[in-house]
Amino acid sequence: MNGAMTMNRKVTRFGSSLGVSLTDALKQIGLGLGDEVDVVVRPEAGEIVIRKMKPRVEVPEGFNPEFFATLDKNMKKYRETIEGLKNR
Incomplete structure (x- = not known):
């Protein structure tokens, strides 16, 4: 994978929700607070893919x-x- 970044994170609690901190990864693809993303869940592969949304x-x-x-x-x-x- 060209330019790929690998990170190990733990699922943690954010208020009453579960989540993973991805600040560095989000910055790598130019995302910041308030930006919209597409989230694709692939349960059979155990994957969640987060993509920067294209401008409408x-x-x-x-x-x-x-x-x-x-x-x-x-x-x-x-x-x-x-x-x-x-x-x-």
Whole structure:
């Protein structure tokens, strides 16, 4: 795993809840107080995955929402070319 961080933590009590302190890990992916995350629970694998949420984009009225899917596809396809143009 490239750039992976491994930490050992104990489950502790936070008020009447159980939790794990992940401050250093959250900082590594740019998360801070009030940021929203996606939490995926995989009981069969014994895993909980926390992901930084992507910013939500509101599409103006009359704008085709498929534009963003096409844009994303092309950004991925031509990323190297776009990066080269940016650095000229």
